[in-house]
Amino acid sequence: MPTITYTDDSGESRVVAANVGDSVMETAVRNGVPGIVAECGGSLSCATCHVFVDEAELAQLPAMEEMEDEMLWGAAVDRRDTSRLCCQIKVSDDMDLHVTTPETQV
């Protein structure tokens, strides 16, 4: 089963078993992982599911589209090169993804 490791800004980690096809945001929210707000439910409207993806794993993800890129400029914590909105990252077979959540989403 694919797994996603969520680490908060204090360094505490939680590993969650994920379902293929769900988003990394849905996986977090449904399991009550703090640090991801996702007010808009994944419709790319709020930029409150901002994560920093492990640098080595970033290249394995499909590239982001323009809308996600633009929304990221408005995230509560300034974006970095590894920033993604995790509602746009789909869980794939054998995924073992590590993301860090920013200090705040709003």
Next chain:
Amino acid sequence: MSDAAGLLILGSSQAGVQLAVSLRALGYDEPITLLGEENHRPYQRPALSKEYLQGAITKESLIYRTQEYWDEHRIDVVKNERIIRIDKRSDGSGVAHSMSGREFAFDRLALTVGARARRLLLEGVDLPGVLYLRNADDALELKARAPVVKDVVVIGGGFIGIEAAASLARMGRTVTLLEAGPRLVGRAVGEETSAYLLEHHRARGISVVLDADVRRIVAGGDRVAGVELADGTTIRADLVLIGVGVVPNTELAESIGLACDNGITVDRWAIASDGVTVAVGDVANLPNPVPGAPEGDRVRFESVNNAVEQAKVAAYAITGRPEDYQGIPWFWSNQGDLKLQIAGLSTGHTRTVVRRDDERGKFSVLYYRGDAIIAADCVNAPLDFMAVKAALAARASIPAEQAADPSVQLKAITVTSSGEHS
């Protein structure tokens, strides 16, 4: 069940779910019962008219939380129970009685009962093939029928009507949208935005009729066959979807003597007139939370943002750490390939600035009261939306003259209240 007591939350949609989740996050330790009348696990509504209808996402992805989450946080989720009567004592405790005969005792009550689709009083509205869209069962029925119909008439040019019309047009249906007023989404956006939406949706093949005076819904055999307008024309339809707004569900609140006026009247801590009962979300009529709003100004929102933020405020109040509800309201509406995002409330604006870039398909209207920016409607322009939302929250200004140039980034010209460029 009646020995549970603790907090009883009536309504397990966005506001109720957020209230339960926030309370546990704040360390609230009393029993929580989250009760809903639909026979579904708590689910998200916004996608029902959009991604879910178009088949882009499954039913499962609408579910808020896993059962393990509810169990682990000791939130007792009850579905398929409709409360018909409440006995409440003056201390705020009492018993709620459901239609099936169950009793739910509570030490404190939270009403997150939302709103229901406004029914149209019209000949033919009860015909098979005439639908509303508010809950999951409505969406399931619409989704089941959409592939087997050809001509759809949508009555109502608000968010739900347009979103559904755009979804159905994308799915290859012939769609006519009838709006009774002179422009689209007249209640939520300004004239420039309405005109842009009209232009866009007509270009995408939706036949939009403004100032439409619907006379009746016409039957063909035992099913719907069309919609007749006052001018005598009949528009063919094998499916009619009505989206003409919602009515807040205040009946239970009224029955226990809570003050109601276009929603349940609450203070800035989400507490109703009895001083104990909580009301949050679409059903609540609250003091305008925008910083600097006129004293006494009241609003009722129909939005995810308010359901979430007001629920957090209520959770603080319940745990004895009241915090005033302050925030910048925001809204979104995905209409086919168009994403509308609204920041702030444009009510009372004195001028507008339009930023339009047809080459990139971006369009924004900024609303000003005097020199102060108060709101923006942004279409496929998330940078503008995020910049205005941030400026409003920081009480910063965006000079109107510079903002008129769509090639200028709003974030770059934002001036903070201390006079610095952000």
